[in-house]
Amino acid sequence: MKKVISLLLVLVMLLGIAGVSSAEEPQYGGTLIYAHGADADALDPHMTLLGTSADIIVNVFDGLVRFERGTTKIEPALATSWNVSDDGLIWTFNLRKGVKFHDGTPFNADAVVFDIERQINPNHPYYLEGKFPYAGFSLGMIEKVEAVDEYTVKFTLKHPYAPFLKNLAMFATCIVSPEAVKKYGEEIFKHPVGTGAFIFEEWVKDDHITVVANEDYWDGRPYVDKVIFKVIPRNEVRLLELEKGNIHIMEGLNPTDIKKVKDNPDLKLLEQPGLNIGYIALHNEKKPFDNKLVRQAMNYAINKEEICKYLMKDQAIPARGPLPPTIWSYDDTLKGYPYNPEKAKELLKEAGYGDGFTFTLRTYSAPRGYNPVGARLATAIQQYLKEIGVNAEIEQLEWGTYIKEGKAGKHTAALFGWMADNGDPDNFLNVFFNSANQGSTNRAFYTNEKVDELLIKAQKLSDEKEREKIYKEVQKIVVEDAPFVFLNHMKQMLPMRTNVKNYVLYPTYNKFFHKVWLEQ
Amino acid sequence: MRQKSESLWTLSYRKFCRNRTAMVGVVILLFFTVVAFLAPYISPYDPLEQSFIKSLLPPSKEHLFGTDEFGRDLFSRLLYGARISLQIGFISVTISLVIGVTLGLIAGYYGSWLDMVIMRVMDLMLCFPYILLALVIMAILGPGLYNAMIAIGIVYIPTFARIVRSSVLTIKEEEYIKAVKSLGAGDLRILLKHVLINAMAPIIIQATLSIGRAIINAAGLSFLGLGAQPPTPEWGAILSNGQTFLRDAPWVATFPGIAIALLVLGFNLVGDGLRDAFDPKLKR
Numbered sequence: 001m002k003k004v005i006s007l008l009l010v011l012v013m014l015l016g017i018a019g020v021s022s023a024e025e026p027q028y029g030g031t032l033i034y035a036h037g038a039d040a041d042a043l044d045p046h047m048t049l050l051g052t053s054a055d056i057i058v059n060v061f062d063g064l065v066r067f068e069r070g071t072t073k074i075e076p077a078l079a080t081s082w083n084v085s086d087d088g089l090i091w092t093f094n095l096r097k098g099v100k101f102h103d104g105t106p107f108n109a110d111a112v113v114f115d116i117e118r119q120i121n122p123n124h125p126y127y128l129e130g131k132f133p134y135a136g137f138s139l140g141m142i143e144k145v146e147a148v149d150e151y152t153v154k155f156t157l158k159h160p161y162a163p164f165l166k167n168l169a170m171f172a173t174c175i176v177s178p179e180a181v182k183k184y185g186e187e188i189f190k191h192p193v194g195t196g197a198f199i200f201e202e203w204v205k206d207d208h209i210t211v212v213a214n215e216d217y218w219d220g221r222p223y224v225d226k227v228i229f230k231v232i233p234r235n236e237v238r239l240l241e242l243e244k245g246n247i248h249i250m251e252g253l254n255p256t257d258i259k260k261v262k263d264n265p266d267l268k269l270l271e272q273p274g275l276n277i278g279y280i281a282l283h284n285e286k287k288p289f290d291n292k293l294v295r296q297a298m299n300y301a302i303n304k305e306e307i308c309k310y311l312m313k314d315q316a317i318p319a320r321g322p323l324p325p326t327i328w329s330y331d332d333t334l335k336g337y338p339y340n341p342e343k344a345k346e347l348l349k350e351a352g353y354g355d356g357f358t359f360t361l362r363t364y365s366a367p368r369g370y371n372p373v374g375a376r377l378a379t380a381i382q383q384y385l386k387e388i389g390v391n392a393e394i395e396q397l398e399w400g401t402y403i404k405e406g407k408a409g410k411h412t413a414a415l416f417g418w419m420a421d422n423g424d425p426d427n428f429l430n431v432f433f434n435s436a437n438q439g440s441t442n443r444a445f446y447t448n449e450k451v452d453e454l455l456i457k458a459q460k461l462s463d464e465k466e467r468e469k470i471y472k473e474v475q476k477i478v479v480e481d482a483p484f485v486f487l488n489h490m491k492q493m494l495p496m497r498t499n500v501k502n503y504v505l506y507p508t509y510n511k512f513f514h515k516v517w518l519e520q
Numbered sequence: 521m522r523q524k525s526e527s528l529w530t531l532s533y534r535k536f537c538r539n540r541t542a543m544v545g546v547v548i549l550l551f552f553t554v555v556a557f558l559a560p561y562i563s564p565y566d567p568l569e570q571s572f573i574k575s576l577l578p579p580s581k582e583h584l585f586g587t588d589e590f591g592r593d594l595f596s597r598l599l600y601g602a603r604i605s606l607q608i609g610f611i612s613v614t615i616s617l618v619i620g621v622t623l624g625l626i627a628g629y630y631g632s633w634l635d636m637v638i639m640r641v642m643d644l645m646l647c648f649p650y651i652l653l654a655l656v657i658m659a660i661l662g663p664g665l666y667n668a669m670i671a672i673g674i675v676y677i678p679t680f681a682r683i684v685r686s687s688v689l690t691i692k693e694e695e696y697i698k699a700v701k702s703l704g705a706g707d708l709r710i711l712l713k714h715v716l717i718n719a720m721a722p723i724i725i726q727a728t729l730s731i732g733r734a735i736i737n738a739a740g741l742s743f744l745g746l747g748a749q750p751p752t753p754e755w756g757a758i759l760s761n762g763q764t765f766l767r768d769a770p771w772v773a774t775f776p777g778i779a780i781a782l783l784v785l786g787f788n789l790v791g792d793g794l795r796d797a798f799d800p801k802l803k804r
Contacts, residue, residue, distance in 0.1 A: 234763075236763070236764060236767065254764055256576070256589070256764070256765055256768055256769075257768075306572055309572075310572030310575060311572065311590075365745045375750065376590075379570075379751050380570065380590065382750065382751060383569075383570045383590070386568075393749070394749045395662075395663060395664075396745045396746075396749060397663070
């Protein structure tokens with residue numbers, strides 16, 4: 001008995017020591033395995049729209065500025081300081097000295113100019129027509145970019161553009177080694193060479209991508225030696241691997257599995273309100289959704305509270321308008337469209353659809369960052385609509401076709417969603433509702449001249465208070481016009497093993513592994 | 521001659537009735553047919569009615585097979601699903617039967633370049649695995665239950681065409697065909713009244729076996745999200761949906777799986793029984 005007690009005591013002491021040391025001192029070494037549902041499509045920051053690609057990109061590359069850990073505030077990265085002229089047109093950045101790309105190319109003003117120009121200047125020798133999906137949005141306002149001296153870069157904008165700095169913190173504007181671009185040409189998307197915390201090692205398509213620690217990283221060597229991004233398509237299989245300890249962190253959790261993670265002592269669940277929205281784009285130019293009353297009726301008819309609570313198991317909150325509540329300029333006086341089938345029926349009658357109607361509701365099948373239940377969301381919506389006499393025929397399409405046809409407006413109504421790129425309301429409102437974005441991100445084909453005007457005006461203001469006022473006005477108009485059915489905002493949830501330390505969620509969803517360490 | 525052909529059918533029928541496994545198949549098929557017809561009368565709940573409070577309940581007295589994530593009664597959904605699966609089997613096989621038999625008759629009877637063209641196209645179709653070819657056709661037609669039936673119907677055409685053609689090749693050399701021909705019968709009459717009737721046995725066997733396979737393939741397409749669209753209670757679609765809850769609510773995937781397996785088994789047993797019954801080499 002004594003022996004047992006003393007043994008226990010020793011054990012407790014050992015555990016205590018381990019606990020203390022882990023809380024205080026990060027450990028170096030180890031391989032961290034992160035699993036996601038789909039493979040990256042391109043590892044050049046400028047050549048992808050996918051979050052799964054961005055998660056690797058942000059660890060291999062740096063931008064001129066970056067988001068402070070876990071926020072959408074800006075802090076220096078490859079630029080140490082910057083200033084902007086009074087008219088908001090000229091931005092000057094002082095660059096960090098002594099930084100080298102992973103291939104040994106020195107980082108300097110010429111490298112920045114080269115990389116920006118290759119995205120926006122069609123005469124640049126390495127410009128690729130139609131291959132840079134973000135450039136129009138992130139850099140389209142740039143008139144010219146010049147190297148003032150070796151470590152100073154000057155941007156001249158066509159018009160003042162308030163979210164400029166935030167755009168430069170996005171994954172899509174990270175800086176790529178010019179020598180690598182020259183070496184690989186169009187194939188650069190397979191050979192990422194940046195200045196980031198990790199160096200790209202290998203990419204086995206649809207299986208895994210490996211990056212290793214950059215010993216000479218300007219912001220200090222990362223704690224782990226290696227990060228492997230593994231592809232495991234199904235959510236429930238990924239969770240099994242996590243429970244078994246074969247992987248450390250995973251994205252994509254089925255709502256029905258939340259409890260399992262919370263109850264497991266080997267796992268922890270990081271949570272954060274998400275900067276995203278899930279919505280139905282009602283094609284505003286097609287019958288019957290060209291009628292505002294019908295669109296409002298659709299909004300009233302769907303019980304968002306019930307969907308969030310039961311179907312998504314509180315993994316999401318109901319949406320009242322286009323903006324998530326945690327973004328600045330969110331209008332918390334908005335009531336949105338609380339569930340009210342009677343009102344919906346009245347509106348339909350008023351619109352001349354008293355007997356209901358039939359339409360095709362398009363959906364994707366797999367869960368996504370703004371919808372944890374995939375196509376099942378459409379099934380739930382279908383039942384609610386049936387109650388007001390509207391018959392929704394569900395059509396599931398493969399993701400590639402789905403997005404292509406969604407951009408082209410082939411749908412009558414389709415489920416979509418959006419996740420913040422830079423934490424600016426412009427990145428939601430302008431993306432969805434500016435009529436200039438029809439054919440790309442304005443999937444409701446919504447046109448309102450007043451809204452267009454307000455959105456452009458807000459971009460040109462630098463005073464956040466003024467912008468906030470405008471964005472609140474836009475929210476009022478848009479909620480009244482109801483081009484979407486505003487559905488839900490999903491929480492960001494990331495299950496991981498308890499031995500993963502110092503991991504921080506970012507509102508932009510990117511996964512940063514620089515400061516993460518593993519308890520051995 | 522008439523006398524003789526009748527006795528072949530009766531002989532086969534008797535042989536078939538004596539085949540115990542075949543009878544098990546018949547019972548299974550009868551069971552599912554009755555269930556399919558009576559679904560609206562015997563199902564305890566509306567298969568589409570959702571009630572989130574009752575989601576993913578385990579099997580109980582109230583819900584014999586439990587509920588799915590929308591709180592829909594799984595038992596009722598499976599009952600209605602029997603209608604859909606049988607429909608898929610019969611409609612898709614009818615499509616392949618009509619087209620395949622016609623092509624086979626033409627190819628076998630007329631021969632020469634017609635035979636050459638038809639059979640090479642059939643060979644080409646046979647080059648692809650069934651499900652792959654069905655996927656390609658679905659990609660062209662778009663998703664949906666009826667398109668799935670058409671796709672599967674098209675996929676099985678070559679099998680029927682080949683079987684019929686080879687039967688026709690032997691039958692058309694028979695004395696009685698030559699006799700009818702010399703009596704001045706037209707091609708159509710010969711083909712339908714004499715050739716087709718005598719090629720019937722293998723066609724029936726193939727059709728029965730194909731129905732089973734068609735049901736499995738349709739379930740496969742629905743499993744991939746291409747066949748039946750929600751909220752249609754198609755078995756393959758329910759099974760696919762149940763995957764997600766396999767650890768917490770295994771009943772959602774288990775029961776449709778059993779249903780598919782049973783129904784297909786029924787068709788296979790009957791098909792095998794028919795083959796044995798029609799085979800003149802197997803005596804009694």
